[in-house]
Amino acid sequence: MLRTHTCGELNASFDGHEVTLCGWVQTTRDFGKFIFVDVRDRFGITQIAVDAESNPEAYAIARQLGREFVVQAKGQVKRRSNPNPNIPTGEVEVIPQSLSILNTSEVPPFKIENETDGLEELRMQYRYLDIRRPAIASNLVLRAQMVKAVREYLDANGFLEIETPNLIKSTPEGARDFLVPSRLQPGSFYALPQSPQILKQLLMVAGMDRYYQIVKCYRDEDFRGDRQPEFTQIDCEMSFVEQEDILQMFEGMTKSVFKKIGNIDLPDFRRITYREAIEKYGTDKPDLRFEMEMVDLSGVIHEQLSVKTEPFVVFKKVLESKGLVTAIKAPKASGWTRKDLDSLTDFVKAPHRGATGLIWVRYAEDGTLKSSVDKFFSEEDLKEWARAVQAEPGDMAFLLAGEVAQTRKVAGDLRLELGTRLGLRQAGKWSLLWVVDFPMFETDPETGELIFVHHPFVSPHPEDIHLLDSRPEQARALCYDMVMNGNEIVSGSVRIHRKDVQDKIFGILGLSEEEKQNKFGFLLNAFKYGAPPHAGCAFGLDRWVMLMAGGESIRDVIAFPKNSSGRDLMMDAPAPVPDKALAEVGVQVRAALS
Amino acid sequence: MLRTHTCGELNASFDGHEVTLCGWVQTTRDFGKFIFVDVRDRFGITQIAVDAESNPEAYAIARQLGREFVVQAKGQVKRRSNPNPNIPTGEVEVIPQSLSILNTSEVPPFKIENETDGLEELRMQYRYLDIRRPAIASNLVLRAQMVKAVREYLDANGFLEIETPNLIKSTPEGARDFLVPSRLQPGSFYALPQSPQILKQLLMVAGMDRYYQIVKCYRDEDFRGDRQPEFTQIDCEMSFVEQEDILQMFEGMTKSVFKKIGNIDLPDFRRITYREAIEKYGTDKPDLRFEMEMVDLSGVIHEQLSVKTEPFVVFKKVLESKGLVTAIKAPKASGWTRKDLDSLTDFVKAPHRGATGLIWVRYAEDGTLKSSVDKFFSEEDLKEWARAVQAEPGDMAFLLAGEVAQTRKVAGDLRLELGTRLGLRQAGKWSLLWVVDFPMFETDPETGELIFVHHPFVSPHPEDIHLLDSRPEQARALCYDMVMNGNEIVSGSVRIHRKDVQDKIFGILGLSEEEKQNKFGFLLNAFKYGAPPHAGCAFGLDRWVMLMAGGESIRDVIAFPKNSSGRDLMMDAPAPVPDKALAEVGVQVRAALS
Numbered sequence A, B: 001m002l003r004t005h006t007c008g009e010l011n012a013s014f015d016g017h018e019v020t021l022c023g024w025v026q027t028t029r030d031f032g033k034f035i036f037v038d039v040r041d042r043f044g045i046t047q048i049a050v051d052a053e054s055n056p057e058a059y060a061i062a063r064q065l066g067r068e069f070v071v072q073a074k075g076q077v078k079r080r081s082n083p084n085p086n087i088p089t090g091e092v093e094v095i096p097q098s099l100s101i102l103n104t105s106e107v108p109p110f111k112i113e114n115e116t117d118g119l120e121e122l123r124m125q126y127r128y129l130d131i132r133r134p135a136i137a138s139n140l141v142l143r144a145q146m147v148k149a150v151r152e153y154l155d156a157n158g159f160l161e162i163e164t165p166n167l168i169k170s171t172p173e174g175a176r177d178f179l180v181p182s183r184l185q186p187g188s189f190y191a192l193p194q195s196p197q198i199l200k201q202l203l204m205v206a207g208m209d210r211y212y213q214i215v216k217c218y219r220d221e222d223f224r225g226d227r228q229p230e231f232t233q234i235d236c237e238m239s240f241v242e243q244e245d246i247l248q249m250f251e252g253m254t255k256s257v258f259k260k261i262g263n264i265d266l267p268d269f270r271r272i273t274y275r276e277a278i279e280k281y282g283t284d285k286p287d288l289r290f291e292m293e294m295v296d297l298s299g300v301i302h303e304q305l306s307v308k309t310e311p312f313v314v315f316k317k318v319l320e321s322k323g324l325v326t327a328i329k330a331p332k333a334s335g336w337t338r339k340d341l342d343s344l345t346d347f348v349k350a351p352h353r354g355a356t357g358l359i360w361v362r363y364a365e366d367g368t369l370k371s372s373v374d375k376f377f378s379e380e381d382l383k384e385w386a387r388a389v390q391a392e393p394g395d396m397a398f399l400l401a402g403e404v405a406q407t408r409k410v411a412g413d414l415r416l417e418l419g420t421r422l423g424l425r426q427a428g429k430w431s432l433l434w435v436v437d438f439p440m441f442e443t444d445p446e447t448g449e450l451i452f453v454h455h456p457f458v459s460p461h462p463e464d465i466h467l468l469d470s471r472p473e474q475a476r477a478l479c480y481d482m483v484m485n486g487n488e489i490v491s492g493s494v495r496i497h498r499k500d501v502q503d504k505i506f507g508i509l510g511l512s513e514e515e516k517q518n519k520f521g522f523l524l525n526a527f528k529y530g531a532p533p534h535a536g537c538a539f540g541l542d543r544w545v546m547l548m549a550g551g552e553s554i555r556d557v558i559a560f561p562k563n564s565s566g567r568d569l570m571m572d573a574p575a576p577v578p579d580k581a582l583a584e585v586g587v588q589v590r591a592a593l594s
Helices: A056-064 A120-125 A134-156 A197-205 A243-262 A274-281 A298-306 A313-320 A338-349 A379-388 A404-421 A499-508 A513-526 A541-548 A579-584 B056-064 B120-125 B134-156 B197-205 B243-262 B274-281 B298-306 B313-320 B338-349 B379-388 B404-421 B499-508 B513-526 B541-548 B579-584
Strands: A018-031 A034-041 A044-051 A070-079 A092-103 A179-181 A189-191 A210-218 A230-239 A270-273 A324-330 A359-363 A369-371 A396-402 A432-436 A441-443 A450-452 A479-484 A487-494 A534-540 A587-589 B018-031 B034-041 B044-051 B070-079 B092-103 B179-181 B189-191 B210-218 B230-239 B270-273 B324-330 B359-363 B369-371 B396-402 B432-436 B441-443 B450-452 B479-484 B487-494 B534-540 B587-589
Touching: A018 A044, A018 A092, A034 A056, A034 A070, A044 A056, A044 A070, A056 A092, A134 A210, A134 A243, A134 A541, A134 B134, A179 B179, A197 A210, A197 A230, A197 A513, A197 A534, A230 A243, A230 A541, A243 A432, A243 A479, A243 A487, A243 A534, A270 A274, A274 A404, A274 A432, A298 A313, A298 A324, A298 A379, A313 A324, A313 A396, A324 A404, A338 A404, A359 A379, A369 A379, A379 A396, A396 A404, A479 A534, A487 A541, A499 A513, A534 A541, A579 A587, B018 B044, B018 B092, B034 B056, B034 B070, B044 B056, B044 B070, B056 B092, B134 B210, B134 B243, B134 B541, B197 B210, B197 B230, B197 B513, B197 B534, B230 B243, B230 B541, B243 B432, B243 B479, B243 B487, B243 B534, B270 B274, B274 B404, B274 B432, B298 B313, B298 B324, B298 B379, B313 B324, B313 B396, B324 B404, B338 B404, B359 B379, B369 B379, B379 B396, B396 B404, B479 B534, B487 B541, B499 B513, B534 B541, B579 B587
Parallel strands: A044 A092, A270 A432, B044 B092, B270 B432
Antiparallel strands: A018 A034, A018 A070, A034 A044, A070 A092, A179 A189, A210 A230, A230 A534, A324 A396, A359 A369, A359 A396, A432 A479, A441 A450, A479 A487, A487 A534, A587 B587, B018 B034, B018 B070, B034 B044, B070 B092, B179 B189, B210 B230, B230 B534, B324 B396, B359 B369, B359 B396, B432 B479, B441 B450, B479 B487, B487 B534
């Protein structure tokens, strides 16, 4: 071993010890006859104090050092005369008997500090330097610790870690597959798994009972937002269980990780139905670090309009076309300026949201009410709205009106924006909940046909079996998501294990026998041989780590991430390959592109 | 939870308890008024005793049960009047209050028992049934336990589990890459990693200090023997260490896993040099569960021939062309028949070995010596050979002659075959050793040029630096393998961390600046910025588990393996995909093949 200690472990208790440290030069400070060298590794920084008089050789070497040189220092630990209370090693320094350069370094292209001058593209190109920054290094350490805590919990609960293959069959389902040409069978292709969904169900058919895997999954999607073409899932499945067992098991796991990693005791998770989430928060992944429920004012407004001679035409039209008027309160926001309100109006009117406008009601501290629709509504009307959203003097209320689903969605976005502006969404504050009772099917907006919401193996809710024939669109599924601070972290379901139920669902989806066989043949075949009742879920590891790290992007918690167009800037991948390599695997680049 | 206990945990201490079990019907035995149902899960088998009189409903259901039906039985645990001492649950049975069928099963295509009637192809097609056989299920459990023990050791030793990407850049180096067409950059390709070698070295440059990952690797090779296109590596790397540290650390890990899994205390591993391994055992991965070293008889034979009037021409020619005569003893084998000896001759003459013949010497119990070359050698000559290989009355000796390298190789194969025939290679007996001091380079048999033995980042042996300019073919590398019962289980090396050394090695390999940049550019670039001294290794997990399981094929320890032509028979992959999917990723099947 080239060192006896790391750069993060020496303190006053080591006073007088002989040690050898290795690491990178963070800084050198030259005080003439003294040079202080701060040596860094991923455990910390230790000061090496080099004295020209007592050790001229070490001094000569210290003078040559540049940023990021790799050095080895052997010497004695000594208490500092001026301790640095800001770092754990700040009480001591090392007086080197010998100092040697293990490797030199060119001047790095950006500062290796948390506050760096490197833009993201440059940092990604030199990711191996970016990772040296404690901000990134500590994310990778956190990730490893979380994964360890996850495994400890699952191992203790009888789960077996089982690897499933990554070169599998392409199924024309869900997102787009990454394809891998086969050399031994030219013209044939493997696919990289979008998830081990079918394989883990087969492991249950195989009697493996409790399975987990922390596994890479692959989706060739266009990169909306913060996505990666390869991402990591904590993938789990259990046999002989019901939905409640899964919720308990994985709520338990989440609590256990929070406790081990952050010493945080999470309370029992709130559970809300999909319908309640949509109606109250306009989304199936509500951020409940703050309440601020949406309130349906349609009834109240309908009453008010009915007695007006000149009713507000926007609301009138909305209500006539069975739309929704919804309201939300912004507590203690009555001081917001015209500019604040205009920017909120712009927010809801942004093209991807598409609201036609935003109505505000200011409930001043003195108890008076003013609104952007004073022309149409009396103060008494406004007071009625305020009562509905439980607004009090000092609050604001906002109203949105329009088609039901879209209005809820915009109001959900508005709720988050208000929460942000009001400082109600701090990092370090946690809201975890289960959303349950998702619908089984939804209508494809393009074809008008029924399609499944999650995947075709989700079990219908036992109370809704009778709806499958008559009103399938109203049937609920045994399907659940865990939501963490407004992010879907876990998704799962009870699976169908009986062939007759599976056949019924495929029938509703209008799949022919041939399509069924082609898409899901080997799973359906397996279901003939005694599939046990089973259920499971998958955690999005990258996002969970990101939230625990208080980060903004999953790229910050992945060692070598790809950029938003799927490129690895460090390796410069993907890249062209010689035609010879393509010929070997029986493919060629399409003519128009070659 | 649909059960209170597994089918493997009830014993006499549960007498009288109310329990609920779930599992698969292994057998039903119908004794008229009684039916005994053996219910199986991966934890064991428990007998359910159904009595027509006391529970006619359960009896009626028990009569309908077929093999592999999934059942749930609720009832009371009772001591059996006839205990079965062969299974852990054999003291008890469950008297069901209720018995229900959770799922039916068609008759499985082969017996779900360790001794099955299913041929491998059929079992692979129905792998989910094959895994139900305890022989396979227990392998997957063993694998999970080993992986857990590995992680515990590495976590305890400060290693961080870090994921590296699987969609990387293709490098025209080593084995063939699996390629993945990029849709967002048509005409460009990702490659699946053959190993995370470069990425883990970059993690050391990044200061991560100690890294591990249990990771899938991909090689598109022709499937010689027992290989899989995707396989699993325990991949490790450490900074600020020397070769000795790696050997200690991973010898420690191996011992720790043997202890935890099999309660086996391994002795300290023997270390031998590559040269010694080749000379004594004819291979760089000797099985040292038995000794039987090869002995070079060239000198002895040379002496003997020099005094003959009619020297044995085969040996004469071999010695004249600087070949080798080597001998090996088969202890207690003097009773082998002519047929035994003929089959050994066939063994060494097999086309892929290519020996021209095999000479045997029988040292009879009565002290007389006979051989297949009695015409050319006296009994005194034979006695001299016997002395050289330390043969005694009752032993056999075998001689092979020919070109040095090939003769050693064949003799190494013969040694293993003799060991097998003599019963010296039992499962459950362990030989672990390190082979060190591999050569740095070898000569490409096709081009005659020097090529690297492992990879171009292996550090030369410090004692041999002076040879790099003059006689590079004699230089040793800081490279090491761990060999377990004749299988290479671990391979690793100290890496080059200094750019000047790396440049020298590339120079010897005759790489141009352009080739270097194209093949290894991003690693060489990283080495400019302070790479630490580092070293590492990788374990072949599949093979290690196979050896621990006492198995013969790595397919037995992989949940869903591929066959020898790279096909997954269960999923029927690889398979053709619609041309539309290919068009999206910018490729097409080559005309001749489409």
